[in-house]
Amino acid sequence: MRLDIISIFPEYFAPLDVSLIGKARERGTLDVRVHQLRDWTHDVHKTVDDTPYGGGPGMVMKPEVWGEAIDAVIGDGAPRLVVPTPSGRPFTQELAQELAGEPWLLFACGRYEGIDSRVMAEYGDRLRVDEVSIGDYVLAGGEVAVLVMVEAVGRLLPGVLGNAQSAVDDSFAPGSMRNLVEGPVYTKPPVWRGHEVPAVLLSGHHGKVARWRRDEALRRTVRNRPDLAAELDPETLDKHDRKL
């Protein structure tokens, strides 16, 4: 997968040189290219923003600079354009899976009050454009949101996660974990400061372990995420609920 990021703070993406993503880049699974938006300005101050039409506080990012930057980065290619914004569609594990299937992603990091909307309109008929929110809060810019999405997507790419199985068991993963969060996890020692690991996990009985894990996932989902629990089909909920 090729991954381009355009930002006025390219240094935000230094973390992509380490850990899972760093290794994927070394292996060539991921080709990450970070671009400084100001490289496409033509004034001495490298201006990327201006006052908003219609008045109001803050500044808006200029369409000309973004247009030149995106044109330069994509050439005659057609990556999927992802723009983090508080007003976007929710970023979910499902969307992460979808993006992990794309050959080329281009992330545009907005700052200030946002990017002039004509930029998204301009590329809308040529590229798939997704305005995406990572949560209902406002950041100073899109960079941190891109780090979140790149990590969520990158770990789903083949060969990036040590054990492909763990992606299947992820919270929210499609299939058996859909609308469920994961339950508690344990490792050695069997007793720590008087806290014992649940006996079923030491039983070696895989069927019972699987059942216990599902019950715990459901218990935690009902407790922490009633919004997701409401989506569970009643049959699943009912079967487990009697134990909660």
Ligand SMILES: COC(=O)COc1cccc(COC(=O)c2cn[nH]c2)c1
């Ligand atoms: C069309 O999109 C834009 O103009 C994007 O502009 C901005 C402006 C300010 C901040 C951000 C960063 O995104 C978030 O704050 C965000 C994303 N998810 N949850 C919070 C982006």
